[in-house]
Amino acid sequence: xxxxxxxxxxxxxxxxxxxTSAFAADDxxxxxxxxxxxHITVRLFQRGDNVPETSPFADYIRNGMLEKYNVEVExxxxxxxxxxxxxxxxxxxxxxxxxCYTYSYSTILNYADMGGIIxxxxxxxxxxxxxxxxxxxxxxxxxxxxxDPETGKLWALETRLVNNARINTFIxxxxxDKLGMALPTTKAEFEACLIAFRDNAELLLGEDANKMVPYSxxxxxxxxxxxxxxxFVPDDITDEELYIRGFDDRQxxxxxxxxxxxxxxxxxxxxLVWKDFALYGSGDTTEDDNLKAGFVGAFQxxxxxxxxxxxxxxxxxxxxNVGEDAEFVAVDCFENDAGVYRKYLxxxxxxxxxxxxxxxxxxxxxLYLDFISSPDTILALQTxxxxxxxxxxxxxxxxxxxxxxxxxxxxASLNNIDFxxxxxxQYLGEYTEVSFAYGYSPVDPAVVQNAYVVAMNGGRVPAHxxxxxxxxxxxxxxxxxxxxxxxxxxxxxxxxxxxxxxxDAGVENYMAIGGQAIMDERAEKIQAATGYVFEK
Amino acid sequence: xxxxxxxxxxxxxxxxxxxxxxxxxxxxxxxLLLALPIAFFVVFRYIPMAYILMAFKKNNIIQPPWFVxxxxxxxxxxxxxxxxxxxxxxxxxxxxxxxxLDLVCGFPAPILMALVLNELAFxxxxxxxxxxxxxxxxxxxxxxxxxxxxxxxxxxxxxxxLYKQMSGNNDAVIPFLSNPDWWVGTYIGLGIWxxxxxxxxxxxxxxxxxxxxxxxxxxxxxxxRFRRIWHVTLPGLRPTIVVLLIMRLGYILxxxxxxPLALSNKLVxxxxxxxxxxxxxxxxxxGGQFSLTTAVGLFQSVVGxxxxxxxxxxxxxxxxxxxx
Numbered sequence: 001x002x003x004x005x006x007x008x009x010x011x012x013x014x015x016x017x018x019x020t021s022a023f024a025a026d027d028x029x030x031x032x033x034x035x036x037x038x039h040i041t042v043r044l045f046q047r048g049d050n051v052p053e054t055s056p057f058a059d060y061i062r063n064g065m066l067e068k069y070n071v072e073v074e075x076x077x078x079x080x081x082x083x084x085x086x087x088x089x090x091x092x093x094x095x096x097x098x099x100c101y102t103y104s105y106s107t108i109l110n111y112a113d114m115g116g117i118i119x120x121x122x123x124x125x126x127x128x129x130x131x132x133x134x135x136x137x138x139x140x141x142x143x144x145x146x147x148d149p150e151t152g153k154l155w156a157l158e159t160r161l162v163n164n165a166r167i168n169t170f171i172x173x174x175x176x177d178k179l180g181m182a183l184p185t186t187k188a189e190f191e192a193c194l195i196a197f198r199d200n201a202e203l204l205l206g207e208d209a210n211k212m213v214p215y216s217x218x219x220x221x222x223x224x225x226x227x228x229x230x231x232f233v234p235d236d237i238t239d240e241e242l243y244i245r246g247f248d249d250r251q252x253x254x255x256x257x258x259x260x261x262x263x264x265x266x267x268x269x270x271x272l273v274w275k276d277f278a279l280y281g282s283g284d285t286t287e288d289d290n291l292k293a294g295f296v297g298a299f300q301x302x303x304x305x306x307x308x309x310x311x312x313x314x315x316x317x318x319x320x321n322v323g324e325d326a327e328f329v330a331v332d333c334f335e336n337d338a339g340v341y342r343k344y345l346x347x348x349x350x351x352x353x354x355x356x357x358x359x360x361x362x363x364x365x366x367l368y369l370d371f372i373s374s375p376d377t378i379l380a381l382q383t384x385x386x387x388x389x390x391x392x393x394x395x396x397x398x399x400x401x402x403x404x405x406x407x408x409x410x411x412a413s414l415n416n417i418d419f420x421x422x423x424x425x426q427y428l429g430e431y432t433e434v435s436f437a438y439g440y441s442p443v444d445p446a447v448v449q450n451a452y453v454v455a456m457n458g459g460r461v462p463a464h465x466x467x468x469x470x471x472x473x474x475x476x477x478x479x480x481x482x483x484x485x486x487x488x489x490x491x492x493x494x495x496x497x498x499x500x501x502x503x504d505a506g507v508e509n510y511m512a513i514g515g516q517a518i519m520d521e522r523a524e525k526i527q528a529a530t531g532y533v534f535e536k
Numbered sequence: 537x538x539x540x541x542x543x544x545x546x547x548x549x550x551x552x553x554x555x556x557x558x559x560x561x562x563x564x565x566x567x568l569l570l571a572l573p574i575a576f577f578v579v580f581r582y583i584p585m586a587y588i589l590m591a592f593k594k595n596n597i598i599q600p601p602w603f604v605x606x607x608x609x610x611x612x613x614x615x616x617x618x619x620x621x622x623x624x625x626x627x628x629x630x631x632x633x634x635x636x637l638d639l640v641c642g643f644p645a646p647i648l649m650a651l652v653l654n655e656l657a658f659x660x661x662x663x664x665x666x667x668x669x670x671x672x673x674x675x676x677x678x679x680x681x682x683x684x685x686x687x688x689x690x691x692x693x694x695x696x697x698l699y700k701q702m703s704g705n706n707d708a709v710i711p712f713l714s715n716p717d718w719w720v721g722t723y724i725g726l727g728i729w730x731x732x733x734x735x736x737x738x739x740x741x742x743x744x745x746x747x748x749x750x751x752x753x754x755x756x757x758x759x760x761r762f763r764r765i766w767h768v769t770l771p772g773l774r775p776t777i778v779v780l781l782i783m784r785l786g787y788i789l790x791x792x793x794x795x796p797l798a799l800s801n802k803l804v805x806x807x808x809x810x811x812x813x814x815x816x817x818x819x820x821x822x823g824g825q826f827s828l829t830t831a832v833g834l835f836q837s838v839v840g841x842x843x844x845x846x847x848x849x850x851x852x853x854x855x856x857x858x859x860x
Contacts, residue, residue, distance in 0.1 A: 088820065088822055089820055091598075092820075092826070107824065114596040114598040114599070274691075275691035276693075278801055278802050278803045279803070280801075475825050476823070477822065478817060478823055479818065486803075486805040486806075512622060513623055
């Protein structure tokens with residue numbers, strides 16, 4: 001029996017030992033091109049059921065890389081909405097594509113600790129001269145953003161966020177017109193609008209009056225009420241404190257956040273908030289359907305949310321279902337203690353690109369990043385073909401056209417960011433500014449332009465500190481965000497008199513399962529680096 | 537020769553002559569048939585078991601566990617961590633709670649249903665009812681969860697819309713899915729609705745093996761319908777019930793995955809997070825804590841096996857055959 005067991009164990013060991021990654025030398029690289037065709041795999045997000053790897057954009061990249069560097073590119077397609085989980089599983093199975101991108105740095109860090117990620121620092125130094133486009137797009141700041149000041153390791157490159165507008169408040173202007181009300185400019189006025197929507201449901205919705213939702217939100221309370229939350233944060237909060245309390249990207253653990261949730265709780269209990277929001281998971285379309293059907297008065301979401309997806313956008317559907325004058329417009333009405341319409345904007349970083357340790361074509365992979373970062377490539381991928389994806393205006397602006405989602409020329413992601421791995425946001429050189437508002441056909445460019453201006457108004461970019469990796473953050477991100485969503489949902493839907501108890505218990509639990517450890521370690525490391533002393 | 541082809545029940549008399557080689561020689565074709573399923577179990581069930589080692593090693597899924605250094609506390613770091621983790625303790629508690637409730641409410645349901653079906657006089661009606669009762673079994677929990685949302689949601693759910701209209705009070709809702717206590721009821725209720733009908737199959741099969749003469753004899757003795765059920769049908773079902781109960785107890789710490797995952801929402805996570813969900817979140821759903829989750833899985837299996845043996849032991853003490 002023992003002998004059999006030993007044999008089985010030995011066999012299993014041999015089987016897992018089979019594959020070891022070999023380090024490929026670059027002696028086949030002559031005059032900026034490989035002498036023999038190299039092959040790399042590249043991760044590519046997919047949204048909905050389009051087939052991105054057969055689109056003309058994929059062809060553009062494949063042909064370009066083959067022609068320029070003699071590198072064959074194969075796309076490994078994976079869903080956008082579960083990408084950090086999928087990436088984790090791919091890395092665990094050692095079958096991740098040569099070039100991966102993700103929004104979750106903590107996933108990268110977790111696998112880096114296990115030896116599953118390549119340290120890019122030495123390669124970046126060695127090949128810097130071959131990567132002019134990458135460096136000019138990302139800048140030294142983004143390239144070395146995640147470089148550990150103690151160990152010098154660089155597990156990922158932070159790609160460029162060109163447009164860092166984040167979240168807006170939207171309201172049905174046609175409803176306000178009907179009620180003879182002006183666009184709200186303060187919290188109190190906004191609340192008055194919600195109350196007016198609720199009390200005039202019959203007038204606004206007729207026989208659908210019972211479907212009235214004055215203010216809509218989702219189970220992702222932090223994101224979907226971010227402007228509300230931030231308006232309660234003291235304006236003079238320091239960058240250091242923002243960092244220490246800022247592991248949660250929904251800003252739910254900053255001073256004042258509780259009062260914001262208390263207001264939301266009050267609205268909920270007064271019948272101003274969608275009653276069923278907590279029952280639907282992320283990705284569920286029920287809320288979007290309500291928005292499209294015209295039952296919703298106001299909401300907060302990504303700064304361009306109602307205008308995304310062309311003919312299937314909320315805006316376009318609303319016009320079809322309700323009438324030409326129906327429109328969600330962005331408004332600024334959440335003032336903070338200094339009277340500023342504060343918004344915390346994204347910094348210059350976006351997705352993180354890493355190479356798994358199974359990558360044995362590091363130079364070819366870096367050249368891919370350089371190719372994808374060149375202005376010509378980005379322009380071609382973002383604007384597509386003239387006549388199909390865009391028309392040119394007289395001033396040179398690119399006017400994007402709505403493309404049917406079954407058409408291979410359809411861009412499943414805004415500005416095709418799933419393909420432009422290193423760049424998020426319109427990046428058309430001199431034509432960027434004039435083209436921006438035309439990116440959302442058939443939505444009125446003036447409405448889009450307004451949303452952008454509002455989203456940037458009062459914007460503050462939290463500072464970036466170069467610190468050693470925070471150990472307490474490794475692998476706990478999703479647990480903490482689940483816990484946060486869960487207690488915020490409970491607190492907001494609790495009876496008013498129970499709000500304090502539910503909210504406080506939730507925060508206590510969040511801190512106990514890892515939140516406090518992160519804050520403590522961040523405070524400690526920032527003190528070591530800058531001398532800042534954090535007082536709770 | 538005749539001794540082997542007609543083996544008697546006394547084992548001792550034959551043991552010296554018939555060892556496994558004799559059987560192998562004689563029935564090798566049958567053993568060959570068995571080889572494939574055995575290979576399946578070895579490859580997909582037993583070899584992966586070597587990776588249980590991960591529960592005692594540092595968290596690393598990239599390297600094979602035998603090359604990874606031992607975890608802290610003599611390798612028990614992850615077990616200690618799990619039992620200090622509030623989330624895990626909550627999941628453990630919820631798993632036990634939901635499984636016990638499922639056992640108490642869900643286990644008798646198919647037995648009662650089988651008894652009722654058995655008493656139906658019209659064969660056609662019985663068949664029809666049976667088929668209708670089986671149907672929910674073929675729906676996945678994902679489909680049932682979206683049905684549940686459409687029917688039971690606080691505001692937009694059909695039942696609450698009707699309830700509001702009948703009561704005339706727009707604020708009167710039954711919080712089937714949003715209140716933790718109600719949610720548990722909904723969870724158990726939907727489980728019974730989905731599986732009870734299917735569960736009757738095995739009992740109905742057992743019922744056919746009860747001799748009709750027993751019923752006739754009972755009837756002659758003046759036993760009415762309920763007496764016959766009590767004294768004939770139920771005792772006839774007893775071995776089946778015991779076997780199923782033992783197997784069920786083996787799952788006391790086991791947890792379904794798709795059912796709580798699909799039915800849960802952010803308001804009821806305090807009661808809906810069970811061990812499988814915990815393992816999913818901490819392990820493959822972004823957490824990447826493979827050693828911790830292996831440790832939890834191992835704990836779950838060990839307790840499951842203990843319960844299985846315990847229940848089997850008790851069953852034998854009470855004079856049943858058990859399963860081992």
